[in-house]
Amino acid sequence: MGLLNALSFGVGTLAGTQVGLRAVWRRTPRPHPRLLASILENPLRLKYRDPAQTLGPFGLAEGMNVLDLGCGTGLFTEQMARQVGLSGIVHAVDIQSALLEKARQRVTEAGLAGRVHFHHSGAYRLPLADASVDIAILIATFSEVPNSLLLLEELRRVVKPGGRVGISEELPHPGYLPAAAVRGQLREAGFRYGGQQGNPFCYSLLYFRE
Ligand SMILES: C[S@@+](CC[C@H](N)C(=O)[O-])C[C@H]1O[C@@H](n2cnc3c(N)ncnc32)[C@H](O)[C@@H]1O
8 A cells, every 4th residue: 555545544544533433422422431531641632732821811810719620630620729829729520530539649749639629520510609619611521511501500600700611622522512612502601702712623712700
């Protein structure tokens, strides 16, 4: 097989797999498989998912109360804990206890455990008080939650009036939703648009809860 044929075969196979996976995922969104947890920290992902750069558009500050919904292995939880400082709190929430444990281990090893509360919970009924969060952040998580209406209602409950919601999505996540689709859902749920950054493959949206 010539080089060109081999290359076309490889690209075709990758594209076919991605299309197939996306079709299955859109029918039934599901949590990131825990056996594939290491993908979340793969060096290739870190090339476009530097934690400090990813969080930049959301404007975290010292003393904030932050929700990291779908914290996974804690890649971003750790950075959030640094940014909120000694007087802030990060609520790291995940529906999969195995991933939450990895996040706890990571944050503890970084010496930041005192700033993070871990919650094993789904997204529709968060163990947080009404209007208690300055900013809720969902990185590669929005498209994994099957019912976005229930999710957005719950975010409206826990985020303070005037507080923020940050949503970031990326390819090649098989659940990836284009920014326009996510913007439509947030608009319908009554959140005020605050801007978009990134590119079509990896973007971040900022919203305000009125
Ligand atoms: C693709 S991973 C992203 C993890 C992390 N935010 C990151 O970017 O490295 C999505 C995470 O959302 C969690 N998740 C999916 N559905 C959820 C739900 N309904 N409630 C809470 N967490 C959920 C998954 O268990 C998984 O850890």
